[in-house]
Amino acid sequence: MTVLAAHGLVKSFGALRASDGVSLDLRAGEIHAVIGPNGAGKSTLIAQLCGSLIPDSGTVEAFGADVTALSVPARARLGLARTFQISALAMEDTVLANALLGALGARGSAWRFFRPVMRDKALRETAEDALERVGLADAATTRTADLSHGQRRQLEVAIALTMAPKAFVMDEPMAGLGAEGSKTLTAFLDGLRAEAPILLVEHDMDAVFALADRISVLVAGRIIATGTTAEIRANTDVRRAYLGEDA
Amino acid sequence: MTLLSLEAVTAAYGPAQALFGVDLTVAEGEVVALMGRNGMGKTTTVRAICRLIAAQGRLQFDGQDLTALPAHRAARLGIGLVPEGRRCFRDLTVAENLAAAARPGDWDARRVEALFPPLAERRRQRAGSLSGGEQQMLAIGRALTTNPRLLILDEATEGLAPLVRVQIWEAIARLRAESGMAILLIDKSLREIAAIADRAILLERGRSVWSGPMDALSVDLTTRYIGV
């Protein structure tokens, strides 16, 4: 069953076609990795899927409905959770506050002006659970700016978890993580696919080959190949354009 | 001859201490790798060397005390930085990036373009519109135009596609071979480092915990301090 799909997305920045007719789908229960050289248009694709960029043409479909015209918050409320390539967090606030924000979003409204948020049991539970799962429980009261790079990536994932989403879209969650961090996160994502499918953009080939059920290769705004891990590994075009191994 | 030496260097971001005692030396013509897990203080060490963060302890470059110098004076002693995250001047063209900080010497824009041919084709393009790999090349080239005696590369292959990584590693190898420049290297990929570095220094929670020749770096050490 298709959870999220792009149909013929085209997006230009001036003369540059960052997306040149991209079609791809994410199915229930799978991890679908998108790989490709720098500047191929991966982040641009994600931005269109999540609503922060409007495609010049083509449509985005989520959970069976056409969402091309919906805003970022509206898509999030439908159940689409995103992590950023460069962490986007409330840096001055505590880790818990960031997680609470996710829980608040999941509830669908922040229009409550008087009751202290810290006394809202349900919210706190959701937030603390998510932190626990990514291993940040101990850091709950730390200021986010004081987190290490790796911990920030974990927090990004935790916020996505608080939303109990129906699909994850992750832009290079491993970027900047050391070998150990990548291993832990790989294991975690492996378990997560049972909860909701993941569209994963990643340069870390070890992680991609370990996790992905299917891989799409994006080069210069076009998908040049989609297939299972084995098929992609064997694809000579991909090896030449991306992996840099002698074909 | 020792070019750079750090002894018991400490540093803090506001109230949060990040370095607790780092010892490190780089000799002329040597390639040294600085390794450690995330948040262990590699970048902070680099920032301390470049005088981008106040540090205590003994920091010397070519026999001169660094701690008293502002960042630009430290750089002029011959330290060339390729920072984490590339940080090209995005509104400047490639050529302007290469001109902004250039100092006289062997390395000029032409020679950089010869090392990284993609840059030659994009001389007039805004740095912000380059691909990640090209930006990385530009950041290295920009540091080279200052004609440093020590080149510091902080995560020069992060976030790059495998093919581009290969190109960057090749360039670093050529630099070493052709100009005998001293290099301080931070990277996540042990395999490539092993192929190029003479020595390694391991950082753990803001302390240097091990230092020695590359081939003495045991699996035991790497699992313990790097996680592989």
Place this chain on the structure above:
Amino acid sequence: MRWGLVNAVMLIGLVAFPFWALAADEPFMITLATRAVILALAAVGLNIALGWGGLVSLGHAAFFGIGGYAMGILASHAQGYTPLMEWPFLIEGTKSMPVIWLVAVLASALAALGIGMLSLRTTGVYFIMITLAFGQMLYYFAISWTAYGGEDGVSIYVRNGFPGLNTLVPVEFYGLCLGVLLGVLALNAAVIHSPFGLALNAARQSPDRVRTVGLDPRRLQLAAFVLSGAITGLAGALFADLNRFVSPSMLSWQMSGEIMIFVILGGTARLFGPVVGAVVFVALEHSLGGLSEYWHVFLGALLLLIVLFARGGLIGLVAGRGGGS
């Protein structure tokens, strides 16, 4: 915590002040304190947008002035026994503070809604300047609005009334203004700890993050801006009543600047920051004025020293940085 102590000291000081002034037979000190309290209220309003919302508005004099004109217009009609408007329905002026406040709050909230909707398309310095632009438009409009005195403004001869109080007695009017200020501070404290406050705080730091959890940062900020404008409008009505006079100078960019200075001086995004800022500024103005014809030089030098040596405003200086709200 130390900032809690600072707040408590401020609170006690504000409440105890008139007793001291009465005992020392310095009745004017009460009027001066009233001025400080009202300006503090205006700054508390701005602080909601500026401190927590990250919306640096250089047009808050617009709301301050709208509040002031709400008072001036209603009271001048009541005073002259002329109806405010006869068609399509009859509206009479009034000299009752509660009614005036209601009108002031509604009018400035409405203006903030309109200005906010347009201004929130921009961010950063552009936001500063577009709010300034709207402020200036209203300023020039008021200057040439002959029906209400243009640049000369509107004078009412007697302060408006509040049920159960004699507002002509300085202490009672002070008490009233202080009551309003404390009420608004309590509201402010509640709001910043509420879910809305949490989301607003995040919207300032990372609008993208707020969006991806399904909330609309612009609507949060707009709500903060409207709340902020309404409070500053209320302060404007009180200020006009204090002076028994309203004129376009309440709408000038210098006024916006001053309100902003109060906030920065005291400490942004601190509950009592604007109060400290306004009180200190008014006190400085008062005590330096007699020093020399060129006392502005000394005021400037003092402010400069404060910025250079007090990070995070005066509250930051006293209570240390961090913590805060």
Place this chain on the structure above:
Amino acid sequence: ETKVGMITTLSGGGAGLGIDVRDGFLLAIEQSGRDDIEVIVEDDQRKPDIAVQLADRMIQSDRVDVMTGIIFSNLAMAVVPSATAQGLFYLSPNAGPSALAGKGCHPNYFNVAWQNDNLHEAAGAYANGAKYENTFILAPNYPAGKDALTGFKRFFEGDPAGELYTKLGQKDYAAEIAQIRASGADSVFFFLPGGMGISFLKQYADSGLDLPVIGPAFSFDQGILQAVGEAALGVVNTSQWNKDLDNATNAAFVESFAAKYDRLPSLYASQGFDTANLLLSALEVADPDDADAFRTALEAADFSSTRGDFAFGPNHHPVQDIYVRRVIKEGDVYTNEIIGVALENHSDAYAADCTY
């Protein structure tokens, strides 16, 4: 012991006027030799709310008997109504907004300078005498500016070739000057106080236009003329006072002012001086505590003015001659000489609206 509260503009752009009023006022007090009069001087920074605050202080804490000093109409409007409503006497040494002369007049409010329209009316009258038929008129877009053009037109019998309201505080008049040139006017009347007038005159002089210019004294007064320089030479302006007015009081005033402050007195200084002398004359007769007696004493205006004859009309505004002056150069100094009388025993248009 009498306490006088003076609120005037001593800092910022309009400070020159306030300083002159203050200096003139204090000179008269000093010359009277009375040491039972305390004058409290405060700077309003030209901000209405500050002026109100100072007034409150003077009334509540200093407990002054009489107030004076305000230069600008909008500040006067902020302070005077509520001060007089609280029973204080207010003697205006400068601002004379129409609202305080007509319906809003108050028995405790006295204006010792002029009603705002007066000098403009005189300019209108002068224009008739000079046979101007289509004067181009301009003023800033604010109440005093509108009063100015209204005042001019009240007496002017010709048909203005154009009527312009400029932005308050505007400093560039190229566009207006081009319009004047194109309008076919035979003369120009302008009311642009302070820096606005300096700018206008310099630019006008440089534009090559040589239509005669008239204006109220404000743009041609002692404090400002040196900054305008040659551009002002020969310009005709209307004033109730000039330093060459031939009476003993004035001669003594001009001499003692120059001796004490080392500069020529301005219109504003003369107004401050007269205001103080009016106050002194009333204090000879009655005490401000006895409001009715004190008011009667003020109404008598039994003092010798630097302007010669001086009397109050029914609304406590001056009835006085208004002169025509011309800008000349005496040695290195630009100043004015009187060339005629524009209106004799002139009072204002609002007196009829005033009932106490």
Place this chain on the structure above:
Amino acid sequence: MTLDETSPMPLALLAEQVLNGLQFGVMLFLMAAGLTLIFGVMGLINLAHGSLYMIGAFAAASVAGATGSFLLALVAAMTAAAVAGALVELVVIRRLYARDHLDQVLATFALILIFSEGTRWVFGSFPLYLDIPDMLSGPVTLPGGIEYPRYRLALIGIGLTVALGLGLLITRTRLGIRIRAGENDREMIAALGVDISRLYTIVFALGAALAGLAGALVGAIQSVQVGMGEPVLILAFVVIVIGGIGSIKGALVGAILVGLTDTLGGIFLPSLFRLFLDPSSAANAGASLASMAIYILMAAVLIWRPTGLFGARG
């Protein structure tokens, strides 16, 4: 009125007014260029820029008064403002780069107070005299029979020359490249061996000198008095925001737009209102709207393009 309601404005008059707008705009550009440079490079909101304008005018007036030479006066204006600017940067601003924008606002506000009242302390409360040099006084006749002040033509020339020079400086010279690099990433340019503090002092002094030049040039046709800087400051902010912060080209386009809007608005709006109002109300309503015109322009530009015409950053 000879310009009666029905006849269109004569072409010559229109041309003259366009020149006036251009001249006003070009002067604004001198103010705005420094402001936008300082903001763009250092991220500093310098409210005291108007004070530097005032200092230029006062220095020019004093030197012109003492020597009678306008050229010397201009040199003095630029020098005085540049020195004041450099001093301010060294003593105050330098300590604030790492701080919040808002601290800079408060500090530069304090500087306005000090400069304004300090100037009054030194020079007294009365406006000073500064006049057009003889060489440039009086009108010239332009093609089409327009009589136009020679001095204003010179202003347009000077302004455009400065604009061109500044443009070349920024785009072509090493200093310009470094300035723009500092705009992008000030820490990085320092880490590469460029003395960023000195660069900042130079930029600040350069911006100040331009403001001082504007103050002197404008002072000759306006009044030289305390407080003259603040209204121009606000206009300069309007200009750089319309043009897009940090962009010299934007500042030029913004300045000319504002100049034209202000000048032509003051003329056409009253005529427009005369179509459906009586002359007196039309003059009133037109003048009111005209005084708001540039703010309406700015709001409209920002609503349409939230980062100004040539701006990229917020």
